[in-house]
Amino acid sequence: MAPMSSLPSKLSQRVEAVAGVDPEMRPATKPQFGHFQSNVALRLAKTEGRPPREVAADIVSRLDLDDLCEPLEIAGPGFINFRIKAEVLAAEAAAVLDDPHAGIVQTDEPRRVVIDYSAPNVAKQMHVGHLRTTIIGDCFHRVLRAQGHTVIAQNHIGDWGTQFGMLIEQITDEGIDASTLTLAEADELYKRAAAHFKADEEFAHRSRARVSQFQGGDEQSLAIWQQLVDVSKVGFDAAYERLNVLLTDDDLAGESTYNADLPVLVDELERSGVAVVDDGALCVFVDGFEAPLIVRKRDGGYGYATTDLAAIRHRVRDLDADRIIYVTDARQSGHFAQVFAAARKAGFLPGDVVAEHVGYGMVLGEDGRPLKSRDGSAAKLSDLLDLAEQNAAPSIAIAAIKYADLSSGLQKDYTFDAERMTKTTGDTGPYLQYAHARCSQILRTAEAQGHAVGAISVLAEPAEHQLALLLSRFGEIVDEVAQSLTPHKLCGYLYELAGAYSTFYEQCPVLRSEGEVRSSRLALCRATQKVLATGLDLLGIEAPERM
CATH class of the missing domain: 3.30.1360.70 (Arginyl tRNA synthetase N-terminal domain)
Structure with a gap:
């Protein structure tokens, strides 16, 4: 609407x-x-x-x-x-200023929206791939919530699977108290376990046996697993706090959440005839896809597809979702298209429930290649944040990273250039922060000089017209982002607004004007400050009063 x-x-x-x-x-x-x-x-x-x-x-x-x-x-x-007409523009801009939502129209059809994003793996540090899903998902969360929808975040962490066999076995061999580990130390443990598994067949055999014990409910194995989950959560939460995103422990819904439901779901698929045995595996054949979706492997195990189907069923049946949004690497688009089709065939995803996969491109280094650590692995999230903070204060560095991530089309790759991204000029997050600080500064000066903010009533200059017109479009832009999941349009709008404010500031003296003209121009400053602050918050970016 x-x-x-x-x-x-x-x-x-x-x-x-x-x-x-x-x-x-x-x-x-x-x-x-x-x-x-x-x-x-x-x-x-x-x-x-x-x-x-x-x-x-x-x-x-x-x-x-x-x-x-x-x-x-x-x-x-x-x-x-x-x-x-000037009086119409004035009224539209004034409505934005007076509206507690800064012009964001509250939906008259509130929906329950599940957003699946972030999804780091237990015992592994978050890397560059988790940067994009977390920032993008958080933006969707904020935009849809601002319109009055009920948003249910689902952080589908990797907390189950065969890798825990080797992790638990390595912990046992080294005599480590897993509860004392940091996430970085757990990550190093993971690397040692993986190398040990590859080099030592006897250890590999024990690790495979440990998987059966662990997944069969062995108390000692589960206790170590829980310790790994707990130390990982501490590390994840620290990253989320640093990134200024909304995710908390209440949003965790990892793979283990659905473990007990997998055999039930698979049995239901088989009994209904939706899934059939093919070459020893239980499969769902979906029109339009060359290969079937395997829901039970030949060895009786389950894969990501099974867990994803269980998650969809839970989100529709138990969370009453009207809309489900998945934010993952663009390369997974085929997987989710097939999972959605299989879920609809099975009746887990009714026709009136929207399911969308929002794919994103890669983060590139300045050499144009996927960003890597020195050892050739995916660059760590903490290292990227540290790099940005070498060029700017933390809140400005985070603004730079988020804006760079969100301001281009999501499916495009983008280059991580910390020096360029943190500049307060050009199309950057810090430039928008600077524009907000500029609005705040002029309003503070006006207050100190005893000048009141009045009504937006005098729009005589083209720069005033353009600024008022852009202010009136904020709600329209937010609505478009909510429907099409295109945050770059909000970024583009805010950049245009900041530019229009700069032109207004240069061409329309505020404090040096008098009477109603001055009070009207101060009101335009206040309205711009409000829209910039609200828009930046939707991007997960802090709007500073001073810079």
Whole structure:
């Protein structure tokens, strides 16, 4: 649902009612052309066999926009230019300032949205891949929550599987108290266990046997496993706090959550005929996919597909999800497409429940290759944060990382360049923080000088018009991000708003103006400060009062 306060939406609806087609309203390319333009007459002229300017004149003659626009203009070969009245722009910007949600329209159809994101592995430090899923998922969480939806975060950590056989066996061999480990130490233990498993067949044999004991409920094995989970949670939580994301221990729903349900689910699939035995494995055949989805291996074990099906069933049946969003590496898109199709075939995912996979690209080094540690493994998340903080304070470094991650299309790869990302100029997170701090500074100075913030009432300059127009579009942009899951559009909007504020600041003296002009311009500063702060918060970025 588009926000009712969206000026483009209002204009589009009225023009479409007359023209009969979407006018595809676009911001005007230059101020002299007004605020919006439409090429609807050029498109209709081809089908009607009339000159475009004649079609445009006909549309203009039948349009009633006196309450919104100055007299309409026809330009060039038949473009229709729309210039919003100053008093309408003032009212729209004032509504944003007065709204506790800064113009974000609260949904009249609240949904229960499950977002699956972050998902680090127990006993392993978070790496560069976890950076993107965590930041992107957190942004979706914030945007949908801001609209009034119920958001249920699900951190599907890797806390079950055959790797725990070798981990538990290594701990036993070394006589380690696993509860005393840090996550970094557990990671080193994992590497030692993996090397030991590869080099020592006797150890490998014991590790495989330990898996059966562990998964069979052996108390000693489970106690060590729980210790590994607990020390990992401490490490994960430290990373989440450093990243300023919303995830907590209450959001944990790891692989182990579904362990008891897997044989039940598989039996149900087999009895219903949805799954059939093929070459010794139990499979779900889904139209459009070359290979079947294996839900029980030939050796009786279960894989990711089985757990993912169990998770979908739980999220629909027990969490009452209307919409499920998975945020993982783009390379998993085929897997999730098949899992969703199998879940629908099995009846676990009803037709009225939306399931979406949001894939993301890789983080590259300055050499254009996937970012790696010195040993060739995936770069550690903590190392990336440390690198960014060499160039800026922690809150600014986090802003730089998050904005760089979210501001390009999610499926694109992006280059991690700490020096460029932390600059307060250009298209960066710190630049938006600086714009907010600039608004705050001028408002503090005005208060110290005894100047009051008034109503947005005087919009005489083009820079004031442009700033007010952008402020009025905030709710529309947030709504688009919520529906299409495209945070780069919010980033682009905030960057444009910061640029418009900079132009306004340079061309429209605030403190040196007087009377109603000054109080109105201070109100524009306050509205810009509010929208920037709200928008940055939706990105998970702190909005500082000073920089």
